[in-house]
Ligand code: CDP
């Protein structure tokens with residue numbers, strides 16, 4: 001077993017990283033907000049951005065684009081939209097928009113701003129995320145939304161004409177939607193000189209972003225005089241207010257970062273003064289495992305710890321707990337995905353435990369597999385994580401990797417999502433907005449041509465693009481209208497022909513949330529038994545239909561959900577999403593119809609959307625080895641699937657997760673002849689016949 005330090009029991013080693021072992025922030029004399037009994041107004045004035053209020057408003061007034069860089073927690077997200085409103089940017093029915101890559105960040109920012117302004121959320125201040133619109137078209141003046149939702153709004157209003165200022169927040173994350181949005185906003189600016197953009201982030205290569213938006217040379221008026229705002233972007237750096245953070249490294253690599261994180265938390269609790277702990281793990285599974293160890297294992301359970309999870313998709317009540325102040329005499333431990341890296345500020349954190357990993361999407365255009373992989377973070381992320389410990393007083397960050405690893409092996413910056421994603425959703429969105437020359441689009445960072453070509457090929461096979469790479473009518477336009485992954489949208493569209501749109505919509509709704517099962521910690525056996533009650537031989541998609549049916553028959557009872565290990569909150573969400581999808585389906589001319597139990601047509605509809613994910617059983621080794629038909633990649637059925645160990649000859653998967661192997665999640669059995677029926681261009685017959693030997 002590998003060894004790691006325990007603060008206090010072994011003397012922690014303060015090692016110099018290349019910044020001198022300590023992350024330096026300019027510490028101010030003022031103590032933190034949030035702890036005193038200062039009024040909301042006082043708290044607002046203590047935030048670092050407040051000193052820059054006039055400067056920000058002046059720059060926004062005089063420049064088409066303003067780039068604002070400032071440490072997490074300095075007040076960018078919550079304050080700048082309010083300053084803009086106070087300065088009159090929301091007068092005359094105009095709206096101030098602030099985008100975030102993450103849905104949870106949209107919700108928390110909006111509720112905080114509504115609280116600070118003393119207004120009801122959904123009125124003057126509102127938010128929109130996919131399938132949840134908490135705004136009022138008459139009243140809302142400040143609107144928080146995901147960058148994906150803003151892209152969708154462009155389909156109805158290509159110039160985003162109701163917005164006076166659009167603040168693209170967290171731009172350093174370089175999410176796929178952020179990058180597309182930046183490219184499109186640059187185009188919109190040319191048509192709407194009165195529009196103002198703010199690009200804000202915790203760290204950003206401000207110069208490269210500025211040169212991307214610099215259109216000053218091309219924008220001179222007829223006589224060389226410029227009118228309106230200046231076209232070269234302004235850059236403003238908000239000085240932070242954090243405190244020093246001491247960095248500790250493990251002496252030897254750890255083999256199990258979950259256990260290492262748990263014992264580090266316990267060691268901190270035993271040895272260190274009060275102050276909350278923030279632990280960075282990778283996803284819900286990790287987080288649940290760590291929480292189980294911390295709360296249930298008698299060897300590691302501690303008094304006085306309040307252990308809370310934080311990940312997107314967390315129910316509302318659990319979110320509120322994370323943000324509520326820690327009771328006196330207790331210590332809060334928040335176990336989070338990298339959502340707490342920059343998107344959210346947690347007050348009171350003094351200790352950070354950094355696993356060094358996060359879940360990242362990786363797409364390989366050669367094998368055509370998009371994976372969700374637990375991968376090492378970058379140095380930039382590691383510094384951000386450490387910074388979270390220095391909000392209220394000097395803090396400590398425990399890195400569960402060696403110093404040598406940090407210095408020599410960690411990459412300096414991450415790769416933007418654009419360069420590691422399947423581009424099918426991105427291409428269809430641009431096409432729907434009338435951008436025909438996708439290869440020539442003005443991207444902040446160009447995607448790989450292979451990935452783009454691959455996306456064009458898939459969309460062509462789906463019948464969404466025609467020979468000229470234009471959206472087909474009506475199919476292409478219909479698919480673009482549905483706010484889902486185009487493969488899911490295509491499934492819904494196809495279900496119209498098969499007479500099972502009600503079922504396809506239910507499946508789509510379930511696939512768009514994380515999980516409908518309630519993963520009761522330590523009750524895996526009961527969960528498996530519950531699943532068996534609904535399990536369908538055809539696969540997971542049909543199992544979802546059984547669960548939904550049971551839920552409806554129970555009168556949407558929470559008690560029924562509880563008895564069956566089904567997450568009631570998730571099922572309510574499924575029901576809500578279903579209603580919205582039904583409205584959209586009707587609007588685009590899909591007849592709502594149920595196939596009344598004919599599961600063959602449901603499977604055909606799934607095949608029509610997901611044919612590119614077809615796999616054939618190769619051998620029974622390791623509980624069933626499959627290979628993808630197109631890329632010959634080795635994949636296995638995930639143990640959470642009802643088809644695990646059942647191993648039908650041919651299956652289609654919804655997504656892949658990688659751990660030790662590549663696992664297919666949400667799997668359905670198919671007949672291979674359907675593949676050539678639905679996608680003759682994609683599959684030749686010989687690919688599907690048994691091989692000669
Ligand atoms: O965007 P940035 O990271 O610069 O800061 P912010 O999110 O605007 O947060 C500014 C301040 O508001 C911090 O002190 C937060 O702790 C506080 N805040 C809060 O108490 N509750 C929230 N839901 C959001 C922010």
Ligand code: MG
Pocket residue numbers: 073076077078169342343
């Ligand atoms: Mg922010």
